[in-house]
Amino acid sequence: MTRHQNGSGVRRRSLSLLVALGTVAGATFAGAATADAATWTTVAAGVAYRQYDLQAAAGKTHVHVLSVDLANTHVRLGLLYPGAVAARSGVSTMANKQKAVAGINGDFFNISEVQHPGVTATGASVGPAIANGKALKSAVPNAQRFGPELPPGTNTRAVVGVGADGKARVDSLSLNGTFTTVGRRLPLGGVNQYALPENSVGAFTSDWGSVSRKRATCGTDTERAAACSTSTYEVTVKKGRVVSTSATPGSGAIAVGTTVLVGREAGAQRLRKFVKGQRVAVRYGLTSASQPAYSFAVGGYPILSGSTPPAGLDASVSAVRTAVGIAAGGKRVFLFALDGATAYRRGLTIAEVAAALKSLGATEGFSLDGGGSSTLVARPAGATKVTVRNHPSDGSERPVSNGIGVFTK
Template structure:
């Protein structure tokens, strides 16, 4: 024992506990100091399932005390994987606990920001679809909406709606960007797709909608603009339905209802609508698309959100003024360790953290990469009782007083 350790023991503070307190107190991001106030036993991880642990602890932040609920996920354990929780359609919502129960996840958190209200567009219902790309089981489900049509806080400079957190074919988690690479071919001409199963399309584009979209109206796709989510809906939308490679119907307004397997509905706005008007019933049309990653990685799972931490450093421009209940993902140990982080929404803790403070909290857990997910009433963390085969329970207190139905989530699965 060193002389310093002897002095520490004499003062009644175990050396490890003092070091931990010092580490958290030094987690400074953009001028905001984040200090942990949890007793030693609250920092102990408890088992949920093989390779999955849980803890809760308090943080003293700019707006007051916040309570964090965290799942630690060991992706180095071959029995453990992450996957997308979603209600079977992109334009649909369900609670995290019901999604986890249906898909047999042992734990999870809510996911991407989503189209929750359409007050600016009279007569147009919110779709419930998420902002960013989504991948499940290695299959591309949807692309990202235009940046100006996103919901949620402003992202850090240099990032956009294509940002994702996911797990690659190598089994490691990472932050990346997924860009739609899609087109439709008719009469020997190949034309680009501006979106796939998205609640908003770029101006003058054509988007593809499949059975993965669901039964909600596609009218919202032609509303807003490339510069304003609240801009009026286009008056020149048009759609055609392609089944088994041929046009079978057309409509001057985007429709609704389930899309049959093997069919694709093409929705065009402005110049995109004019291009679709040239198609005739019986004409051959081929539709192809994929999501291409900036890193070149292939993903088995990916979900959209906002990057907040990269290479152990907070991204420039993270907000330091608005505190709220939030959900986030942290990645450490070269992508082998994942932290699913959700704040408590009980009245005592509801002031929450700023985005900069979330980045600091993730770094304090050992993350080098961090990613923000939807917050407020959406923030939910669920886990099954330790070692039990029972259904998951909600571990935090959702700030709405009950679980909010969400577009998707991040599920933890154990085989």
């Protein structure tokens, strides 16, 4: 991940100005953050912003946080994304295009493909994603994720989202999908994923975008960098009938009402039996054991449950981070991002992030993508567009796969 410097002198002057204006308040870190002296400023009714210093194990860092009141019926959270799963955009661009008043970056994503020459990095996210109640994609296999090692007991199906009851929660979403033909109902191994399980068949829809689908057949269930499969097959289904087949995964936009089935290994063998004109029915959804429906959801991994961090949460590696905290039974959400300016870039460990969320009042916590991806945006008073409030460590906004947007009526 290449870092682009933006001039440390400019950053120091900017931060000094904020201190002089009294908008940055100090805080200490002693197992948990204390930020009582920090001042909240109103972004919109039910949405407030503040920033403060935090002293941590690796040194001083700087926190930017949004407080979102979901008890206010005029406030909601939603998925920020570029309009396609396999695409990337800046958080501010997505927020302004979707008319969000604030937001942060979201899930880890397929950022590079140096291990697979000739294969395009898709930009698609790791975990499940739901936008406006619609399932956009399911999770890649654990070994195929990008990002730091997952804490023990967690997996790529983890999400933070808002249920049909209007409450935010941390959950797990599994794919429930099938393709049916000639009286046989077979399982789908993925939907709009940059990596499919070995021997499976995955579905790609108009939500995917125009990026090549070849990456879906690369790597294995145990090694992301493993070679691409040499046994692949692709079937295009339009209006319930096979219209074309190919021995290799293709690229280009997929029309609405069309589904492309991509198979690898045993999955490819199944698809080779399909012929033009054959009827095929594809159905899928994302299911949860605890919540029947979500208005929005984004992937990452849990770092706080019932006010307690999970066993084995890393307490040694400090970095710039983005996270979500949930309080008040799911009716209060904290969107939390660290500053990537040179003076603060050492950041926090994941264990320290969990403690900082807890100090804000959160009982549930969830980690999102960090490093150069960490971005928090909000509208200044009276403005119609958001501005970036933290200093991304790349020196400018990194295009990302998705984010969490705050919307008001």
